[in-house]
Amino acid sequence: MIDFHYETDFVIGDETKFADWISRLVVSEGRNHSQLDFIFCDDEYLLKINQDYLNHDTYTDIITFPYEDLNGLAGDIFISVERVKDNASDFGVDFNTELKRVMAHGVLHLIGFGDKSVEEALLMRAKEDEKIKLFHVEH
Template sequence: MIDFHYETDFSIDNESKFADWVSRIVLSEDKAYSQLDFIFCDDEYLLKINQDYLDHDTYTDIITFPYEDMNGIAGDIFISVDRVKENASDFGVEFDLELKRVMAHGVLHLLGFGDKSEEEASQMRLKEDEKIKLFHVEH
C-alpha cells in the first residue's frame, strides 16, 4: 500500500497517479513493496525529526526510514515541501519536477541505493532521472 499524509497545507493532486508511479519505480527494480508512507511537512517539522532521530541540526528535503518487512520494501518518507520549493527555485526547475525527484530519491534509498560517495550520488541522480520518466508511462 502507498499512502500520503500531510502535516502542512500542501497536498498532491491525483494521489492515485503518484501511487501508481511509485509502484512502477519499485517494480522497475524487480522488487516488491508492502507499505510506503509519504509524509509531506514543512521545514520545522522535518528539522525536529532530523534532530530527534538522526542527531542532525540541519534542514533537509527528505528523510527516509526503512522498516523490516518480509513482503517487500517498507518505510516512511518524510519530505519538506519548503525545501522542495527552495530547491526548485535554486535549480531553476518546476516544483513538480523537483517533487518527483525527491520522491523517487526516497524510494531509491529504500531500494538500497545510497548517495554518500560521489560515485553513489552520481548513480542516484541517473536513477532519479530514469524513474521520473516513468511518471508519464501509462500502466
C-alpha cells in the same frame, strides 16, 4: 500499499497517479512493496525529526526510515515541501519535477541506493532522472 499524509497545507493532487508511479518505480528495480508512507511537512517539522532521530541540526528536503518487512519494501518518507520549493528554484526546475525527484530519491534509498560518495551520488541522480520519466508512462 502507498499512502500520503499531510502535516502542512500542501496536497499532492492525484494520489492514485502518484501511487501508481511509485509502484512502477519499485517494480522497475525488480522489487515489490508492502507499505510506503509519504509524509509531507514543513521545514520545522522535518528539522525536529532530524534532530530527534538522527542527531542532525540541519534542514533537509527528505528523510527516509526503512522498516523490515518480509513482504516487500516498507518505510516512511518525510518530505519538506518548503525545501522542495527552494531546491526547485535553486536548480531552475519546476516544483513538480523536483517533488518527483525527491520522492524517487526516498524510494531509491529504501531499495538500497546510496548517495554518500561521488559515484553513488552520480548513480542516484541518473536513477532519479530515469524514474521521473516513468511518471508519464501509462501501464
